Amino acid sequence: MPASMPASTPVSVPASPDPGLVAALDIGGTKIAGALVDSRGRLLARARRPTPAREDGATVMGAVAEVLDALAADGGWPRVRAVGIGSAGPVDASRGTVSPVNVPGWRGYPLVEEVARRVAGRPVTLVGDGVAMTAAEHWQGAARGRANALCMVVSTGVGGGLVLDGRLHTGPTGNAGHIGHISVDLDGDACPCGARGCVERIASGPNIARRALDAGWRPGPDGDRSAAAVAAAARAGDAVALASFERAAQALAAGIAATATLVEIEVAVIGGGVAGAGDILFAPLRARLRDYATLSFAAGVEVLPARLGPDAGLVGAAAAAAQGTGLWQVPGAR
Secondary structure, eight states: OOTTSOOOOOOOOOOOOOOOEEEEEEEOSSEEEEEEEOTTSOEEEEEEEEOOTTSOHHHHHHHHHHHHHHHHTSTTGGGEEEEEEEESSOEETTTTEEOOTTOTTOSSBOHHHHHHTTTTTOOEEEEEHHHHHHHHHHHHSTTTTOSSEEEEEESSSEEEEEEETTEEEOOTTSOTTOGGGSBSSTTOOBOTTSOBSBHHHHHSHHHHHHHHHHTTOOOOTTOOOSHHHHHHHHHTTOHHHHHHHHHHHHHHHHHHHHHHHHHOOSEEEEESGGGGGTHHHHHHHHHHHHHHOOSTTTTTOEEEEOOOOTTHHHHHHHHHHHHHHTSSOOTTOO
16 A cells, blocks of 8 residues: 555444334233334244133233233333233224224223323324234235235134225225125125125134035034135035035135225135135136126236245234334335
8 A cells, every 4th residue: 555545434324213013912812912113123022912802801811911011121121112912802093992802891992091101201103903904914924015906814713804005005994905895796695794795704613614514514523624624625626515616616706806896906815714724715706706807997906925924924013113103114015
């Protein structure tokens, strides 16, 4: 190096601001899960308690408080900037209340208020569990990079959510995209919601199994009467089991086609336990969708399996809170 070359001067680079964490809750009829989630969707700390679903509302809230206390004991808690909740529904995000069908002690329960009292002024965002799954799949999963999508959870029930123009669309109460209660059989079986012929009444796991049993399917030696057992029988060529999944696929296709006609989605992402049937569900679903989504702007909707597993509710609750509060720029959001 020539002697005349000046020595380099250290340059001070300002540290990047801490994007913070979101405390996420996923509340269902069997478990209450919690996690601290970072801006990359990673779960840095976890807590979980069984849901005392048959107890009174205060007891259920006590289990939620235990999960929050466990998260608050983690060293990352001081970095928490917001709280996101994905709950079994119905929910009313405008009021901050929940009335989960499978938690009788919570009817119009002020969940947001109760959680807010325990998190020292941090903003609290409430969405339904189907909307949380949608937020997760749009951020990290099969709907990533898509501007308009329907995401569905097909399990014990059928829930869903919408992404429109690149943003999670929750509606005023947080229930937009609840495809399970679109009627696709006008004179069909009565649904617990009070309507008839709902997608959920035909395509949920328990109803797939019920229909197969009613039509003569019999479980194997283990006595398993679940939709998973019906799917296994369908793979083995059982005609009754195949017909029950065909009917479920038809109902899902009709609901997806109606949604595509209304809001021009480009992809439908399907998760939940029933989606584990694989091509037993997806092959007839795609075929039926071609029959129902025939207009040029509705045809061609892709049907994809969800990519995220059981953590989708937590990841999605965090994404919904981050988007709602402007904490992070969730990829794909506008």
